[in-house]
Amino acid sequence: MHVQQSQDWLIQRAVERDQAAFATLYDSYMDRVYRHVYYRVSNQIDAEDITQEVFIRAWKAINKYKRTGAPFVTWLLAIAHNLIVDHYRARKNLVSLEEAEASNQTAEASPEAMAEASLTKDYVRRAVLKLKGEKQKVILMRFIDGLSYGEIAKVLNKSEGAVRVIQCRALNDLRHMLMWSE
Amino acid sequence: MKKEDIIANCIDEIQAGKCTLEDCLARYPSLSDELRPLLKIAMGIQPEAATPSPQFRQRARIRLLQAMQAPAANRGRAGLDIFGWLKPPAPGRRLSYALIVATVVWALIVAGGTTVHASQDSLPDDTLYPVKTAVENLRLAVARTPEARASLHLELAERRVQEVAAQSSLGRTMSTSALEEVAVQTDAAIREIGSIPPEDSKALVGELSKSTVNQQVALGQISEAAPEAAQQALQQALDAARRGNLIAKVAHGNPACLSSLPSVSDEKLEAAYFELEGTLLSAEGGTWNVGGLLLKNVNSPQGTPPIGSRVDIEGLAQADEIFISKIEYEEEIDDQVRIEGVFGGTSSDGTVWYVGGLSIGQPQNIIPPPQGKQVELVGIIQNGAFIVSKVATEEAKKGRVEISGVLVGVNVDESTIAVEVAGAQVTINISKAVIKGADGQPLTLLDLEPLVGRDTKVAHPYVKDGLLYAKEVYVDVEQEARPADEERDDEEDKDKGKQKEEGEDEEQEEDKVKDKGKDKDRGKDNGVDEDQEQADDEEQQEEKDNAKGESDDEGQADDEEQHQNQDKDENQQQEQDAEEERNTRRWWNWWQHHDNDEELNDNEEDEAKGKDKGKDKEKGKP
Numbered sequence: 001m002h003v004q005q006s007q008d009w010l011i012q013r014a015v016e017r018d019q020a021a022f023a024t025l026y027d028s029y030m031d032r033v034y035r036h037v038y039y040r041v042s043n044q045i046d047a048e049d050i051t052q053e054v055f056i057r058a059w060k061a062i063n064k065y066k067r068t069g070a071p072f073v074t075w076l077l078a079i080a081h082n083l084i085v086d087h088y089r090a091r092k093n094l095v096s097l098e099e100a101e102a103s104n105q106t107a108e109a110s111p112e113a114m115a116e117a118s119l120t121k122d123y124v125r126r127a128v129l130k131l132k133g134e135k136q137k138v139i140l141m142r143f144i145d146g147l148s149y150g151e152i153a154k155v156l157n158k159s160e161g162a163v164r165v166i167q168c169r170a171l172n173d174l175r176h177m178l179m180w181s182e
Numbered sequence: 183m184k185k186e187d188i189i190a191n192c193i194d195e196i197q198a199g200k201c202t203l204e205d206c207l208a209r210y211p212s213l214s215d216e217l218r219p220l221l222k223i224a225m226g227i228q229p230e231a232a233t234p235s236p237q238f239r240q241r242a243r244i245r246l247l248q249a250m251q252a253p254a255a256n257r258g259r260a261g262l263d264i265f266g267w268l269k270p271p272a273p274g275r276r277l278s279y280a281l282i283v284a285t286v287v288w289a290l291i292v293a294g295g296t297t298v299h300a301s302q303d304s305l306p307d308d309t310l311y312p313v314k315t316a317v318e319n320l321r322l323a324v325a326r327t328p329e330a331r332a333s334l335h336l337e338l339a340e341r342r343v344q345e346v347a348a349q350s351s352l353g354r355t356m357s358t359s360a361l362e363e364v365a366v367q368t369d370a371a372i373r374e375i376g377s378i379p380p381e382d383s384k385a386l387v388g389e390l391s392k393s394t395v396n397q398q399v400a401l402g403q404i405s406e407a408a409p410e411a412a413q414q415a416l417q418q419a420l421d422a423a424r425r426g427n428l429i430a431k432v433a434h435g436n437p438a439c440l441s442s443l444p445s446v447s448d449e450k451l452e453a454a455y456f457e458l459e460g461t462l463l464s465a466e467g468g469t470w471n472v473g474g475l476l477l478k479n480v481n482s483p484q485g486t487p488p489i490g491s492r493v494d495i496e497g498l499a500q501a502d503e504i505f506i507s508k509i510e511y512e513e514e515i516d517d518q519v520r521i522e523g524v525f526g527g528t529s530s531d532g533t534v535w536y537v538g539g540l541s542i543g544q545p546q547n548i549i550p551p552p553q554g555k556q557v558e559l560v561g562i563i564q565n566g567a568f569i570v571s572k573v574a575t576e577e578a579k580k581g582r583v584e585i586s587g588v589l590v591g592v593n594v595d596e597s598t599i600a601v602e603v604a605g606a607q608v609t610i611n612i613s614k615a616v617i618k619g620a621d622g623q624p625l626t627l628l629d630l631e632p633l634v635g636r637d638t639k640v641a642h643p644y645v646k647d648g649l650l651y652a653k654e655v656y657v658d659v660e661q662e663a664r665p666a667d668e669e670r671d672d673e674e675d676k677d678k679g680k681q682k683e684e685g686e687d688e689e690q691e692e693d694k695v696k697d698k699g700k701d702k703d704r705g706k707d708n709g710v711d712e713d714q715e716q717a718d719d720e721e722q723q724e725e726k727d728n729a730k731g732e733s734d735d736e737g738q739a740d741d742e743e744q745h746q747n748q749d750k751d752e753n754q755q756q757e758q759d760a761e762e763e764r765n766t767r768r769w770w771n772w773w774q775h776h777d778n779d780e781e782l783n784d785n786e787e788d789e790a791k792g793k794d795k796g797k798d799k800e801k802g803k804p
Contacts (some may be wrong), residue, residue: 023442048242164189
């Protein structure tokens with residue numbers, strides 16, 4: 001017996017355009033969305049702008065939200081993903097992330113030094129962002145968004161086993177990208 | 183085990199701190215070389231430690247609020263398309279917008295000197311009305327502080343009500359968009375107040391309270407004479423005004439509740455307001471245990487009362503927080519829990535009931551009351567279940583105009599009382615009002631002087647010649663609390679008092695250790711009988727008072743035609759009330775005849791003692 005205004009209840013009320021319920025969801029998920037966005041844009045101002053826009057767009061579209069069994073946050077992260085893609089598209093005239101990446105990788109260094117450098121979190125982050133398709137999604141959802149394999153499976157409409165396989169392949173790709181060797 | 187499963191398990195265990203990378207590798211020596219780099223990379227994928235700055239949080243929240251408000255504001259201005267683009271802007275564009283609007287209004291003034299001035303008396307659907315709202319928007323645009331904007335939004339809300347009142351008195355069709363605008367403006371004011379630091383918002387909460395009282399009174403009066411076609415929009419505006427006053431009431435005690443974005447358009451808001459009385463058993467980490475009822479995420483600006491004290495709290499269960507707006511406590515040990523609020527239904531499996539926004543374990547000895555009813559449950563919580571010993575229901579306040587507050591002054595010479603409602607003081611002429619105590623006993627104006635400080639309800643308020651009058655006043659005082667020289671002879675009450683004392687004496691004579699549980703049950707049974715008799719007395723007294731009130735009204739009706747209409751409406755209301763009462767009795771009868779043999783036996787005994795009272799005993803309280 002307790003006061004339990006469950007997330008489901010809040011989401012249902014938000015879908016019915018209850019502002020207070022949506023504001024509570026905003027409070028609950030803002031940090032997670034921001035963390036995800038920041039990881040991908042690595043810039044405080046951009047991360048703030050995008051995070052703010054995620055929730056405004058979510059409010060406008062909340063009545064279209066459909067329960068799929070996946071956590072509500074994944075719906076917000078999907079909106080965030082689209083905005084981040086738009087963000088990079090709009091900045092394509094500037095030095096792109098991948099170009100910056102390429103310049104980093106062409107830097108001359110010994111394999112040992114490169115291996116050591118690749119251990120740094122930022123270098124791993126850049127490699128993660130170069131992963132393609134579902135491999136990047138699985139790595140981000142698992143390690144950055146903290147979702148379980150079961151939750152990721154629901155988002156991607158795959159089995160948990162398939163998610164683990166994708167994770168394993170993604171880590172192998174990262175290993176190649178980081179030129180890891182021992 | 184497959185490699186991908188081994189990797190997944192190792193990552194999970196390392197992340198959970200159950201083992202180290204080396205431990206994992208030692209478990210799978212044949213795969214060690216392959217696993218090591220993969221696991222090292224996995225451990226290197228970590229979210230940034232960055233968190234949003236407090237400034238960003240506040241900025242983003244305000245921006246979100248504006249985005250959420252935008253559609254409602256547009257809807258409220260439907261039909262004003264000529265000046266539709268003159269809407270209040272986002273804060274960042276406020277100045278440039280102000281310049282544009284100022285230019286337009288200046289042009290209007292130059293083009294037709296009296297146009298703007300003349301528009302100020304226009305009503306919705308008048309040609310000049312868009313000019314009036316454009317000027318209002320200009321005022322909003324140039325208001326630089328949230329305090330100024332909040333006051334202005336409240337002023338505009340009241341102005342919309344006045345416009346509808348003017349339309350009503352002129353026999354014109356009432357503007358539904360103006361009525362909708364009342365709620366929109368009130369909500370906008372609440373948002374602005376919510377953006378002010380709590381310590382600075384007290385005065386504005388008082389303004390909100392006063393404004394929503396005024397709205398209720400005016401809308402209630404308009405509603406009495408309004409045609410059927412306008413009733414729905416009026417009732418919605420009235421409900422919104424009442425919710426606005428409830429928000430003011432909670433915010434007066436706990437301004438933090440405004441951060442949860444309560445809205446006057448939220449039809450479930452009143453169902454989230456509760457009164458709870460019980461012993462505070464524990465309070466840790468924001469979770470309070472009151473008599474076995476757990477309140478999570480408690481927000482109590484008054485702090486936490488001493489553990490073990492008996493607390494009487496009021497609050498709002500909004501979103502996932504409990505905002506305590508009022509709290510009183512005393513050193514007294516009592517297992518009983520009393521909860522009062524709107525019954526919001528049950529969980530799908532029926533094991534949880536929602537009362538006043540709180541979740542309680544399904545009471546085992548009663549069936550659910552009709553949803554939307556105001557209910558009061560008294561009982562004890564055992565093993566998570568609510569064992570109800572007393573129940574009372576009341577029709578929810580929808581559509582009713584009632585001012586609730588604390589009596590702060592009595593002016594016998596002018597026949598007025600002052601009631602403080604959430605920080606706002608309201609003066610009411612009660613020369614024509616029926617005044618009653620909580621026990622239904624009639625009171626006079628003189629009786630009220632020593633009762634300053636008591637909770638007071640003013641029902642059916644109306645404005646006449648610029649003064650606020652009331653038809654009924656209820657003061658939370660019982661017979662024994664009144665001055666001795668003004669007590670009325672009431673043999674039944676005395677008998678009741680005796681009966682209560684005898685019951686208590688019996689309890690004291692029992693073995694307090696061995697028969698503690700039995701004592702409690704007997705105490706409850708006595709309480710039930712007492713409540714039944716009290717309900718009987720109240721009903722009889724109410725009948726007398728009603729008869730008296732009606733004859734008084736008849737005397738005044740010669741010079742007050744509008745009151746005749748009110749009486750007719752009251753008759754209709756009484757019929758509706760009677761129907762509600764019959765429904766409640768059906769429910770109550772069901773309860774009495776199911777799962778509660780002891781109660782049933784008690785009732786049978788009572789009926790044997792006095793069959794005349796049998797009918798009355800079916801009323802709300804057992």
